[in-house]
Amino acid sequence: MNKPNLTVEKKPIMFRVDRTKRETPDHVTLFFNGTIQFRPGQFVMVWMPGVDEKPYTISYHGPKTFGITVEAKGRFSRKAAAMKPGDLLGIRGPFGNGFDTGTGERVCVVAGGCGTAPVAPLIDMLGKDITLIQGARSRDLLLFKERYPSLNGHYCTDDGTFGHKGFVTELLEQAISTNTFDMVYACGPEIMMKRVFDICEKQKIPCQVSLERYMRCGFGACGACVCGAERVCIDGPVFNSEKLRQMENFNQKALLKSGAEVPLSTYASWRCGENISTTN
């Protein structure tokens, strides 16, 4: 049976995992056969029947195939990372605005940790003179390290096992001092994106970052994902400098599952230890 175009279908559409690829000790990509209309930066809601449903970005996108890359850290993602060809997952979406790619020629992409997955299709699409700055905890965990051999890549690790020992923001400042950029794209931990934004503000370079919040509907109805007056699922997940300047809760506050607004650090530790109730 032909899979209908996902933009018209709103229920989860069931796909069988076609093949899997271990990317790093922590990351596995699940590939599916099917056509999905998608702009880099958009996401899909991935349903594992009887387990849960979570937002994932599409990390590989071809005309007849696509993939999502999961970092095995919680109950859902560990199960997803252990999936075998033939296993079933439901996909809703794609949702969200995606990156604005109608920007200048000279772009810099900054990716930290699992934030590399959302920007991978962006790099594929931009296909121009890109500077990539990528960071991870350790050499082993640098996602897609071999995917862009021709790219002008700058790498860093927390432990110094590969590239610069330190932060992507240090590499960004270096790159800015020797290059002119029309746009900086960033995805990674929110504190990293805030620092990237601050650097770009100082240098008067426009930037776009991709935020993450707890989501339910994915299409702007339920309000679970609000960051101030912005719905991350539909007004975002990508926000540009203009928006970010107005967003007081950027790198500050997020809502728990109960709707309680908490400091971002509290939110982050909840998200890392999934399935612990937020209301005890």
Place this chain on the structure above:
Amino acid sequence: MQVNFLGKNLISPTVLASGILGNNFDILQRVHASGCGLVTMKSIGPTPRDGHNNPTVIDLGHGMINAVGLPSPGYLHMEKEWADLNNRDFPIVASIYGASVDEFQQVADYVSDKKPDFIELNISCPNSEKHGMLFGTSPTASFDVVNAVKKVVKTTPLIAKLTPQALDIGEIAKACEDGGADAICAINTLGPGMLIDIESRTPILDFKKGGLSGPMIRPVAVRCVYDIFKATRLPIIGLGGITTGADAIEMIMAGATLAGVGSAVTYRGISVFKKITREMDQWLKDHGCTLEDIRGAAH
């Protein structure tokens, strides 16, 4: 299009339904700025509650099914919201729920001190094991909740939000009126219903069952409002499936004073409030009449 509702002047006859967007003050303010006359907060409960696991909301195109399951920080953990509420320049409804008459009373007592313009009693949610719908299907239980809350709240006008699952919704509305309700909001979601994925042979919603909303439930909502208008003298917020100005006019003709909007935010964006108001205005101009002229006109 100015309208008066229980003594408050509203900029539009449109109302944001509870549980749609209303998770913080900033987004409520944005909805008001988008032309909504009256905004409702997400239902507030007695204690912190996570709600159900995902999937919780599925859009079927002609409406949606949800089992969000009444997540709430709990009224004691909303200091920022309560403080923000103090500085508002637009009217707001605080929706509340409880699992017992005592809980309703306790939440209402606290919330009324925060001075929302209205308190809505959600006695009609189908998505929880023990909250809500139980009350809204029984006239005596509905009376008891409203009456108990009325005793502690005193001045804040009370809106009772009803379920279409009631055998005779007019009778429930009358019981709420007798208990001291100042207005009725109808309807909450219809059902519960269920979706089963045939590949995995699994119900799609994690809670398995969920309430229906959006265009597919509008005829039920219109009938409920029609029945309530016959049974009581209370003003009605007609809610359920309204997506266009014509839908809103239909609801007013069934007897509603205001037109509630929830799922339509999905189909026409946050500007749906402005759009519906403009379309209502145009219809009234074209037909040379006012909202008052057509209220209950179908009776």
